[in-house]
Amino acid sequence: MRNVWIICQKELRSYFVSPVAYILLIMFGLIFGYFFWNALGAFVFESIQSQMSGRSFPMNLNEWIIRPLLSNLTVVNLFFIPLITMRLFAEEKRTGTIELLATSPVRDIEIILGKWLAAVLLYACLLLFTAVNFAFLFKYGNPDWKPLLVGYLGVFLLAGALLAIGTFISSLTKNQIIAGAVTFGVCLLLYVFGWVSGYETAAWARVLSYLSVATHIESFEKGVLDSKDAIFYVTVIFLGLFLTARSMESLRWRS
Amino acid sequence: MIKVTQLTKRYARTTAVDQISFEVAKGQIVGFLGPNGAGKTTTMRMLTCFLPPTSGTATVAGFDVLEQPLEVKRRIGYLPETPPIYPEMSTYEYLQFVGKLKGLSGADLSKRVDYACARCAIADMKSKLLGKLSKGYRQRVGLAQAIIHNPDVLILDEPTAGLDPKQINETRDLIKDLAGEHTIILSTHILPEVEQTCEQVVIINKGKLVATDSVRNLQARARGAESVLVEVAGRTGAFEPSMVMQKLERVAGVSRVLCKQQVDTRAVFEVESSKGSFVRGDVARAIVESGWDLNELRPAAMSLEEVFLQLTGTEAVTQPETPVEVQA
Numbered sequence: 001m002r003n004v005w006i007i008c009q010k011e012l013r014s015y016f017v018s019p020v021a022y023i024l025l026i027m028f029g030l031i032f033g034y035f036f037w038n039a040l041g042a043f044v045f046e047s048i049q050s051q052m053s054g055r056s057f058p059m060n061l062n063e064w065i066i067r068p069l070l071s072n073l074t075v076v077n078l079f080f081i082p083l084i085t086m087r088l089f090a091e092e093k094r095t096g097t098i099e100l101l102a103t104s105p106v107r108d109i110e111i112i113l114g115k116w117l118a119a120v121l122l123y124a125c126l127l128l129f130t131a132v133n134f135a136f137l138f139k140y141g142n143p144d145w146k147p148l149l150v151g152y153l154g155v156f157l158l159a160g161a162l163l164a165i166g167t168f169i170s171s172l173t174k175n176q177i178i179a180g181a182v183t184f185g186v187c188l189l190l191y192v193f194g195w196v197s198g199y200e201t202a203a204w205a206r207v208l209s210y211l212s213v214a215t216h217i218e219s220f221e222k223g224v225l226d227s228k229d230a231i232f233y234v235t236v237i238f239l240g241l242f243l244t245a246r247s248m249e250s251l252r253w254r255s
Numbered sequence: 256m257i258k259v260t261q262l263t264k265r266y267a268r269t270t271a272v273d274q275i276s277f278e279v280a281k282g283q284i285v286g287f288l289g290p291n292g293a294g295k296t297t298t299m300r301m302l303t304c305f306l307p308p309t310s311g312t313a314t315v316a317g318f319d320v321l322e323q324p325l326e327v328k329r330r331i332g333y334l335p336e337t338p339p340i341y342p343e344m345s346t347y348e349y350l351q352f353v354g355k356l357k358g359l360s361g362a363d364l365s366k367r368v369d370y371a372c373a374r375c376a377i378a379d380m381k382s383k384l385l386g387k388l389s390k391g392y393r394q395r396v397g398l399a400q401a402i403i404h405n406p407d408v409l410i411l412d413e414p415t416a417g418l419d420p421k422q423i424n425e426t427r428d429l430i431k432d433l434a435g436e437h438t439i440i441l442s443t444h445i446l447p448e449v450e451q452t453c454e455q456v457v458i459i460n461k462g463k464l465v466a467t468d469s470v471r472n473l474q475a476r477a478r479g480a481e482s483v484l485v486e487v488a489g490r491t492g493a494f495e496p497s498m499v500m501q502k503l504e505r506v507a508g509v510s511r512v513l514c515k516q517q518v519d520t521r522a523v524f525e526v527e528s529s530k531g532s533f534v535r536g537d538v539a540r541a542i543v544e545s546g547w548d549l550n551e552l553r554p555a556a557m558s559l560e561e562v563f564l565q566l567t568g569t570e571a572v573t574q575p576e577t578p579v580e581v582q583a
Contacts, residue, residue, distance in 0.1 A: 003356070006352070006355045006356055007356075010341075010352055013343075013344075013348075014341065014343055014344075017343050017344075018343055095337075095339075095341075095342075096335060096336075096337050096339050097339040097340070097341060098339075099300075099305055099333075099335045099339050100333075100335075100339035100353070100356075100400070101356070102304075102305050103303040103304060103305050103328055103331065103333045104328060104353070104356040104357055105325045105328040105329040105356075105357060105358060106356060107325070252305065252306055252307055253306075253307060
């Protein structure tokens with residue numbers, strides 16, 4: 001456990017010593033801020049409309065702002081997760097520092113966990129940025145905080161799963177660009193696999209749709225904590241890290 | 256300390272290391288010698304548990320590299336060919352990180368970091384970013400990293416590659432200095448390095464073990480005969496190398512004379528003599544008395560180089576980019 005933390009600290013350091021972390025934070029903040037502003041604008045417009053037409057239109061902050069924003073957040077993830085994970089192993093393999101880690105008295109799995117944990121923590125910083133926006137909702141309105149919390153948990157689990165996949169892909173190559181591009185492609189595919197369920201009900205379509213990371217986020221976005229979906233993400237995390245361990249081992253046998 | 260038996264590493268198409276066996280006793284400095292691509296790095300990587308052997312075994316301090324890699328890694332300090340440094344870290348942070356990784360903590364850690372810095376003469380560079388250090392300093396940081404946890408065994412892969420002659424000497428001195436406390440294996444393709452720093456030498460070529468012996472024995476093996484190089488110049492315009500050769504061949508004890516090169520009125524001869532007979536004085540006298548000038552007389556370098564060439568049967572041992580030894 002100590003070794004995991006040592007590796008994690010080192011990774012966090014290299015994120016925050018270089019401009020990488022700050023640029024990701026700024027871009028993420030800008031993008032999410034824009035989404036938030038838009039959602040808020042639409043909400044205000046709709047509520048004025050409904051007042052003028054005299055309809056009693058039940059406007060709910062959770063329904064109108066938080067839910068669509070969380071859903072947007074999962075899409076933004078697709079772009080940011082490859083940027084976070086692409087360097088994790090690829091860079092060490094290119095510069096040869098992987099040799100230092102692999103010949104130190106630490107287990108492969110400790111190296112992998114440390115790196116993944118650092119990526120998760122950096123992602124948590126990004127999420128913290130979005131919380132600044134939501135804080136305004138709580139100041140000027142009174143949305144329900146429980147669904148928001150569940151939604152955050154879902155987004156966090158989803159990100160953890162995609163980060164594990166990204167970590168695995170980064171361990172396959174020396175080239176960061178390749179790692180990033182492949183991670184983006186895989187994440188996007190996993191995201192849109194769910195679309196087939198719209199027109200097809202055969203077994204393969206249901207399997208494909210089940211594999212989609214987007215299918216399992218819906219319950220969280222509604223504020224429903226479904227253990228089935230949580231277990232899905234945890235399983236993907238385990239799978240990703242397990243594959244990374246296998247890939248590190250094969251690196252030793254092949255290189 | 257290190258025992259390697261029938262160690263083999265096979266890749267899909269090639270055999271990088273083919274059934275190598277050797278032993279290293281505690282406290283020895285062993286030179287691991289071979290042309291580029293001979294399998295030195297692969298062997299070292301197997302010893303450091305970076306690569307698993309295809310067959311055969313290797314043990315370090317009694318621990319098998321496959322069975323108990325963590326125990327082996329704890330006892331090994333390893334400097335790969337390119338120092339494994341993170342450019343965005345400062346020297347101090349880097350050594351702290353490596354120290355922690357090797358299991359040090361607390362007061363022990365800072366003591367060892369200070370010790371390694373002092374030992375490798377990088378104390379002034381503590382707060383500098385590694386990315387900004389020169390090649391020589393990076394190499395030293397790499398060495399500091401290898402000794403930080405006071406390992407029993409140091410494995411250094413071409414520790415002097417790419418350094419300038421002054422740095423090479425400093426690094427060699429440092430390695431010799433460290434020999435007291437650690438068992439050292441260093442790989443190189445530069446022969447004088449082995450002669451200067453190592454006691455024992457393991458020569459491999461194309462993955463196969465060619466020779467393993469002490470440096471002294473290997474030199475003696477090659478020195479069946481002794482030879483000196485003589486540069487002779489004619490005083491007047493007339494100068495016939497064949498005349499010089501005849502003259503030299505008549506000196507007592509000389510067994511063979513070769514004309515190595517001739518420029519205008521100067522020529523270099525290699526004079527071979529049987530072992531133990533000191534012919535240099537007679538050779539010099541013979542030349543001067545015949546009215547020629549003796550420009551130079553020095554022992555021909557009967558070094559590991561010849562042994563190496565004999566054993567490996569390769570011509571291009573020293574690569575063009577290898578630093579040429581500055582003759583003192």
